[in-house]
Amino acid sequence: xKTIKFNISLxxxxxxxxxxxDKSITNKEELTAFLxxxxxxxxxxxxTAVLANATEISIPEPASVQSAEYKNELxxxxxxMSQLTDKQKEAINYWSGGVTLRWNQIMRELVAKxxxxxxxxxxxxxxIPSAANPLAYPLFPFANPPYASRAYAxxxxxxxxxxxAAWNYKFKFNRPAxxxxxxxxxxxxxxxxxxxxxxxDAVIAGVTLEVMKLLFPGEIDFLTQKxxxxxxxxxxxxxxxxxxxxxxxxxxxxxxxxxxxRARTDGAGQAVGNPELWKSLETKAIERGEMPWKSLETxxxxxxxxxxxxxxxxxxxxxxxxxxxxxxxxATNSEKMKTELAEVKWYAENLxxxxxxxxxxxxxxxSTYTPPGHWNAIATELIVKAKMSEIRIARTFALLNMGLMDxxxxxxETKMHYFNPRPSQLDPSIxxxxxxxxxxxxxxxxxxxxxxxxxxxxxxxxxxxxxLQKMADEASSSRLYGAIHYRSDCEIGLRCGRIIGDYAVxxxxxxxx
Amino acid sequence: xxxxxxxxxxFSFLFSLLFLTFFSNGSLRAQTFTDGQMMGRGLxxxxxxxxxxxxxxxxxxxxxxxxxxxxxxxxxxxxVMGALGINKKINVMFMLPYVxxxxxxxxxxxxxxxxxxxxxxxxxxxxxKSEIGRFNFMVVGAFSAPLSGYTADFLxxxxxxxxxxxxxxxxxxxxxxxxxxxxxxxxxxxxxxILLDRTSYYTDGQQFRTNEVQMPHVAHFTARAGYxxxxxxLEAFFExxxxxxxxxxxxxxxxxxxxxxxxxxxxxxxxxRPKGYKGFGFSLSGSTVLSGKNVGQSTSVTATLxxxxxxxxx
Numbered sequence: 001x002k003t004i005k006f007n008i009s010l011x012x013x014x015x016x017x018x019x020x021x022d023k024s025i026t027n028k029e030e031l032t033a034f035l036x037x038x039x040x041x042x043x044x045x046x047x048t049a050v051l052a053n054a055t056e057i058s059i060p061e062p063a064s065v066q067s068a069e070y071k072n073e074l075x076x077x078x079x080x081m082s083q084l085t086d087k088q089k090e091a092i093n094y095w096s097g098g099v100t101l102r103w104n105q106i107m108r109e110l111v112a113k114x115x116x117x118x119x120x121x122x123x124x125x126x127x128i129p130s131a132a133n134p135l136a137y138p139l140f141p142f143a144n145p146p147y148a149s150r151a152y153a154x155x156x157x158x159x160x161x162x163x164x165a166a167w168n169y170k171f172k173f174n175r176p177a178x179x180x181x182x183x184x185x186x187x188x189x190x191x192x193x194x195x196x197x198x199x200x201d202a203v204i205a206g207v208t209l210e211v212m213k214l215l216f217p218g219e220i221d222f223l224t225q226k227x228x229x230x231x232x233x234x235x236x237x238x239x240x241x242x243x244x245x246x247x248x249x250x251x252x253x254x255x256x257x258x259x260x261x262r263a264r265t266d267g268a269g270q271a272v273g274n275p276e277l278w279k280s281l282e283t284k285a286i287e288r289g290e291m292p293w294k295s296l297e298t299x300x301x302x303x304x305x306x307x308x309x310x311x312x313x314x315x316x317x318x319x320x321x322x323x324x325x326x327x328x329x330x331a332t333n334s335e336k337m338k339t340e341l342a343e344v345k346w347y348a349e350n351l352x353x354x355x356x357x358x359x360x361x362x363x364x365x366x367s368t369y370t371p372p373g374h375w376n377a378i379a380t381e382l383i384v385k386a387k388m389s390e391i392r393i394a395r396t397f398a399l400l401n402m403g404l405m406d407x408x409x410x411x412x413e414t415k416m417h418y419f420n421p422r423p424s425q426l427d428p429s430i431x432x433x434x435x436x437x438x439x440x441x442x443x444x445x446x447x448x449x450x451x452x453x454x455x456x457x458x459x460x461x462x463x464x465x466x467x468l469q470k471m472a473d474e475a476s477s478s479r480l481y482g483a484i485h486y487r488s489d490c491e492i493g494l495r496c497g498r499i500i501g502d503y504a505v506x507x508x509x510x511x512x513x
Numbered sequence: 514x515x516x517x518x519x520x521x522x523x524f525s526f527l528f529s530l531l532f533l534t535f536f537s538n539g540s541l542r543a544q545t546f547t548d549g550q551m552m553g554r555g556l557x558x559x560x561x562x563x564x565x566x567x568x569x570x571x572x573x574x575x576x577x578x579x580x581x582x583x584x585x586x587x588x589x590x591x592x593v594m595g596a597l598g599i600n601k602k603i604n605v606m607f608m609l610p611y612v613x614x615x616x617x618x619x620x621x622x623x624x625x626x627x628x629x630x631x632x633x634x635x636x637x638x639x640x641x642k643s644e645i646g647r648f649n650f651m652v653v654g655a656f657s658a659p660l661s662g663y664t665a666d667f668l669x670x671x672x673x674x675x676x677x678x679x680x681x682x683x684x685x686x687x688x689x690x691x692x693x694x695x696x697x698x699x700x701x702x703x704x705x706x707i708l709l710d711r712t713s714y715y716t717d718g719q720q721f722r723t724n725e726v727q728m729p730h731v732a733h734f735t736a737r738a739g740y741x742x743x744x745x746x747l748e749a750f751f752e753x754x755x756x757x758x759x760x761x762x763x764x765x766x767x768x769x770x771x772x773x774x775x776x777x778x779x780x781x782x783x784x785x786r787p788k789g790y791k792g793f794g795f796s797l798s799g800s801t802v803l804s805g806k807n808v809g810q811s812t813s814v815t816a817t818l819x820x821x822x823x824x825x826x827x
Contacts, residue, residue: 108720329700366767367766432620483622
């Protein structure tokens with residue numbers, strides 16, 4: 001009997017031990033409040049992208065710090081600060097890590113959530129997600145890489161424009177933060193000398209919410225709640241008074257309308273194409289004497305967003321997009337293609353653990369935030385280290401995502417123009433180490449994205465330049481190692497990406513540094 | 514009869530340690546500690562088994578579907594195993610599978626490699642004999658860890674889930690003198706976190722910005738009943754595995770290592786020790802998944818060859 005008791009207690013001990021071990025997971029990019037290295041007082045003069053200029057949208061002149069109206073606001077601020085709930089304190093903690101950085105994380109999460117290809121219909125066709133009915137299956141959007149690049153670009157660029165306008169007014173009206181005008185107010189977050197009217201946090205809340213509603217219409221409740229917190233945290237933390245918030249939110253929303261108007265007419269609505277277009281891409285490839293791309297999925301799925309190459313770019317005209325299209329890939333029946341195909345097959349059959357790691361590190365496939373999101377994550381780490389001001393953070397994301405979306409436009413234009421088959425189509429014995437994307441091979445999207453992103457980030461973070469370009473090389477090679485791209489796709493894609501990245505850098509230089 | 518029972522015991526015990534993946538072998542192998550028998554002192558049993566497990570349909574959350582881009586996914590393994598009787602009450606065992614996977618359609622490459630080494634100790638504190646039969650109660654502790662650098666992040670082609678495990682099990686067994694027997698086993702499998710080769714992933718309605726994945730623990734229950742005589746055992750078994758946490762596979766998403774993989778499995782097993790081949794035995798087992806969540810509806814066949822030798826003792 002004694003032994004039984006002993007054994008049972010041993011077992012219970014084992015259970016307790018095993019369940020009490022700490023398995024909790026810590027997310028990277030833990031953002032904490034900081035004072036920026038510079039407040040970038042000149043940034044109100046930077047060139048904007050969707051706004052004509054920083055003053056296109058006007059805001060009312062604020063009440064002076066001597067006015068009764070302002071003093072009343074200070075009194076209200078003190079009252080609300082003395083009654084903070086735990087939830088409000090939590091929001092302060094979250095958003096004080098940097099509102100632009102937080103929204104970038106939220107956006108990446110939504111991209112990952114919506115990055116799932118729809119299931120085929122019974123008859124072998126595929127349903128197309130509808131923005132008018134986003135929550136009915138298939139959910140809208142299917143946040144695939146081109147869609148994601150566009151989402152990141154619109155949000156980041158609208159945020160950048162909105163902050164340029166905000167900076168202009170901040171230094172025009174020069175109203176100090178409440179903790180600088182009233183000694184009895186102790187802000188709960190670090191406060192710089194940045195003028196507080198209008199609130200940059202409220203500007204970001206207003207502009208981001210309105211642009212993201214367009215891009216993720218199924219998430220309006222979630223986004224609205226986040227935006228409420230984003231603008232009010234500045235109030236709860238004693239960083240701004242109510243009129244700072246109100247003016248900021250209104251400015252942000254007005255600027256969002258400009259970005260949304262551009263988005264509605266940029267051609268993305270027609271990017272899905274139609275059966276005639278899908279057929280014509282195939283016919284044109286045959287007419288050129290080439291074997292056309294075929295979907296490797298069963299049932300065959302139409303190519304992903306075949307008209308995305310016609311979407312309006314940020315730093316390139318439609319003519320420039322066509323001009324940047326690289327030389328044709330090796331002909332499908334050429335010796336060069338045979339050699340390249342053999343190389344892909346070699347990688348498929350000689351996988352080692354080092355290459356497997358590289359393939360999976362950069363795969364960024366279904367249910368992830370896509371390669372553009374990966375480069376936003378890489379940028380986030382660098383931004384945090386550099387202690388950038390809110391507007392410099394927005395500028396970094398704007399330039400990065402401008403370059404990424406333009407990379408998507410150019411790459412998709414090239415892909416649909418040449419309509420070149422994947423290695424597994426030419427040789428079905430080639431099995432892949434990651435999913436084969438459902439669009440033509442030439443040029444590699446990952447390579448184009450990575451070439452562009454590394455070039456933009458190397459301009460902003462010159463000390464990291466060599467490392468960033470090495471990462472882009474690795475991202476590009478990962479597609480050859482994974483046996484889903486030929487060497488030409490990767491190398492030429494990378495080269496094009498770097499050229500496209502240079503356009504975004506040029507745009508940034510001209511806009512003001 | 515004694516040797517048949519021993520062979521059978523080793524076989525079923527060893528398989529209870531095998532923790533295959535997801536969609537592959539339905540994780541915990543069906544065959545578990547079926548009886549209260551132990552290897553005698555000084556006896557060593559070595560074994561080699563081959564398993565073919567495949568599924569065409571799987572559950573995406575609770576939704577059963579097929580996937581024309583996978584076709585039939587098979588998972589085969591050859592497993593070496595061994596068990597040693599330290600004494601009448603304590604046995605020590607190990608097992609190590611080599612696994613290879615394949616999808617009959619689509620482009621995804623099959624994976625292959627040495628999977629996880631399992632080492633376990635079985636202890637029998639209670640052994641009660643009476644006029645009508647015999648009652649055994651046993652406690653098992655086991656540990657497993659990957660022996661090669663395979664990836665769990667390529668399901669359903671991955672050969673394993675990478676997590677190290679600790680397993681604790683309680684077994685009650687009763688055998689009537691006429692050969693009819695029944696066994697119940699309940700176990701808890703503690704799983705370590707795993708590290709992916711990527712820096713973020715989305716599962717269970719949430720984006721994680723880390724390469725670390727929390728693997729929920731697993732509860733495992735089996736019931737077996739059958740009939741044994743001198744050279745043969747015939748039995749049926751039922752198995753229930755529940756993952757205590759984890760998210761569902763979303764519509765048309767890929768499976769993920771920490772998904773809530775649950776299933777019920779029903780199977781039959783026959784063990785035979787041919788006359789005149791002292792120490793040899795073999796067994797054949799087949800099973801099928803009846804219902805599940807985030808797993809393949811797999812059918813599995815295993816053939817095992819075992820040989821017992823005496824190391825020391827009488």
